[in-house]
Amino acid sequence: MRVLVAEDHHLLARNIATGLRRQSMAVDVAASGDEAERMCRHTAYEVVILDRDLPVLTGDEVCRRVRRLPDPPRVLLLTAAGELGDRVYGLERLGADDYLAKPFDFAELVARVRALSRRAARPTPPPLRHDRIVLDPARHEVTVDGSRTALTPKEFAVLRALMEAGGEAVAHRDLVRAVWDEHLDPRTTAVRATVSRLRGKLGDRVVIAADTGRGYRLCG
Known part of the structure; x- marks a missing residue:
């Protein structure tokens, strides 16, 4: 919110x-x-x-x-x-x-x-799917290969932003703007740390790629 x-x-x-x-x-x-x-x-x-x-x-x-x-x-x-x-x-x-x-x-x-x-809530959005991952915005739930994966609110929001991009790169500044707020230092390592934790929880270290100069994107 x-x-x-x-x-x-x-x-x-x-x-x-x-x-x-x-x-x-x-x-x-x-x-x-x-x-x-x-x-x-x-x-x-x-x-x-x-x-x-x-x-x-x-x-x-x-x-x-x-x-x-x-x-x-x-x-x-x-x-x-x-x-x-x-x-x-x-x-x-x-x-x-x-x-x-x-x-x-x-x-x-x-x-x-x-x-x-x-x-103020908008109509319930449909689940997002990428390979083995399913993200349900309405239930705030993520499953990998059918098994529920517990994510923090920030991890969930970052994954949602990446899945909504459909494989396109999402810039670091756009992730900061969408998931954090103007209070956060744009030079922060929070995005990188959150992505690192996400990779571990999703069980695939290469599911999220870092494109130099462009940002992060989902692979596959």
Whole structure:
């Protein structure tokens, strides 16, 4: 799940992002309204956690603009204004999908984000197949020769990206963008380490090839 946290309070934004990443979510952070709108236009977020009191462009205006996108994300308004009138205004007039007043319990925030993600879910995709490997996105399950193989969320996401490419090379930067988030250093060895673990779990050291200068691809 990819989430945008639009919050200008640096410590709060960092804490929310860190907590969501520990829940296996890919999280980007925006500190102003104009930055949040720009990021929503260029990245397909499932959920946007949006502070109403953002600088440059208010959260209210960001919400209005984001709702007009062709495929808008679900919007969770996060604000210190928690009166009934504020909640009704955010949900009915701004078009937000949910509303959470500060201070809040982090477990509730996670539950609300997951609930919004389920509401934003696209039609169930069919299983992906490559040689002996079958990946079922709906069940989050991978089998090799009919036997289930346990993968971490990152390993699963990398394998899915490679299988969706149909044997074409997927660039390192594209894997970082699809599986991790903007927080990750593009020079990281995380992709290489994840691919190495995947090869071991799939039982074939050559099932994933590294094409110098192009990225990774499935063999066969």
